[in-house]
Amino acid sequence: MIEGPGFLITVLSFLLVIGPLVFLHELGHYLAGRACGVKADVFSIGMGQEVVGWTDRRGTRWKIAWLPLGGYVKFAGDMNPANQPSPEWLRLPPEERAKTFQAKPLWQRFIIVAAGPIANFIVAIAIIAGFLIAYGEPRTPPVAAAISAGSPAAAAGLRAGDRIVSVAGRSVTTFDDIVMIVQIRPEEPLAIGFVRDGRPMNAVVTPAAMIERDRFGNEFRKGVLGVASGPRIIAPLKPHEVLGAAVRQTGTILRTMVDTIGQIITGRRSVKELGGPLKIAQISGQQATLGLAKLIMLIAMISINLGFINLLPIPMLDGGHLIFYVLEGIRRRPLPPQAQEWAFRSGLALLLGFMLFVTVNDLGSFGLWRRLAGLIG
Known part of the structure; x- marks a missing residue:
């Protein structure tokens, strides 16, 4: 057994892994929205108060926030979690309202939301393709x-x-x-x-x-x-074989992740194996000490994981929005605002509870609870 990385390497490796993936995920949303003619008010990497930022000529505020655990794109007209039109939106001039997220047809809104997870899968496919070219x-x-x-x-x-x-x-x-x-x-x-x-x-x-x-x-x-x-x-692969092989390997990894989650849900695998940001940080630091190739492959794995998680049908995640759009397409009208609001509140509570659970899991895997029990005993 070798000594693990220090705190600084762990933090820097975590930022190197998570930062680009969050950026590319949100960039997927942003580029799809821009292609559909939607104005973006804010593009944030990280959550919380802005540390540094600038405004481009299209009026989008690009900023880096102090907490590097996520990010978001706020489109014009996207005024609440349930994406319901607000009185402020209704008072906008017609030419400005046409550039808002809510003004776009259902199929465009679906593409804009799906573009984030799709970007994560594209990142993973590109990384795996690079490894296939280099190593076969x-x-x-x-x-x-x-x-x-x-x-x-x-x-x-x-x-x-x-x-x-x-x-x-x-x-x-x-x-x-x-x-x-x-x-x-x-x-x-x-x-x-x-x-x-x-x-x-x-x-x-x-x-x-x-x-x-x-x-x-x-x-x-x-x-x-x-x-x-x-x-x-x-x-070795021929040039025309690389993309197909990368897509197959990405699909295999994704299927393995789905199988593992299914085993946890059905009790065949311990919930202690679920990890959160702290565990990702630890693994990022460890992989960084093994070389750049190991760290880049970890980025591909986490990118697939991020895309998969965001497609889960949970309100507040991209998958939850997509489910609502599918229901809207079937019903020919959106779900009632009260139903959407209730669903998003429930989704937020579920996500917060899950984050608390995996954080407790992470601290347990570091031996914190065992050491505390020893001190108390």
Whole structure:
């Protein structure tokens, strides 16, 4: 185990990770709004009081706020959380009202809101594409080169030479695909499809749980089958293959995140694994000490996470707004203002409660509660 990064490196790494992602997320909203003819009043990186800022020739106030935990774009006409027209909006001259968010048709408002999460996915795809160009794509065949004695795979009857074609109902084309599916499912029975001597066969394998510790002492519970791969193959990609491969890898990572959240919701994975800003800061500092490439890949992972979280159908998040727009399209009119206001208040309470919970989790992972208990005892 090596010593973790100091406080300064941790803070700087966190800002280097979160700052650009927040900026690019909000830039997605801003550019989509600008393309639709909506005036932006404020573009803020960070929350709270302005530290530094300037106003451009379009009248947009660009500012950096003191608390680097988010950001926002305030469009003209976007006057309350539920995006309901206010008396001030109704009193605007027609030419100014035409440039406001509320004046735009439903499909344009939908695009403007969706553009933020989409920007996060584009960032991740671009980063992964860069890594694929630089290092190539893992293409180790999903063939069992060896089966560990006494392992779950051996108990299920798998043999060396078997070609695995599916795990948990999902097709696999490389050995890395198997690892991605299995490692987040310790002690969970999995249907395995494989081919032996040209004959398709099936088995149910329950991965063993293994505790893995990284060089910083962080512990991860992962599933293992006891199947060894052959020599690792990294294939260079042709230029026209890069984008598709980057999109596939981004989709695989996103699906793994969705699976993990589902496991937490259903109780198959501990809620203690949920982390917040403090945990992200810690991991950012640790990855920074391992080199720039590790930190950049972390940015891609967090960008996917940020895009996914913002698409959740929770009021106050982009996904909540999109759900309201879908309902508006179906009903041919917006939901009643009282219903939207109630939903956004509930969403705010949910988000605040979640932030409090993950902060308590983060402090617990740092050992704070254990040390306090020791002092009290």
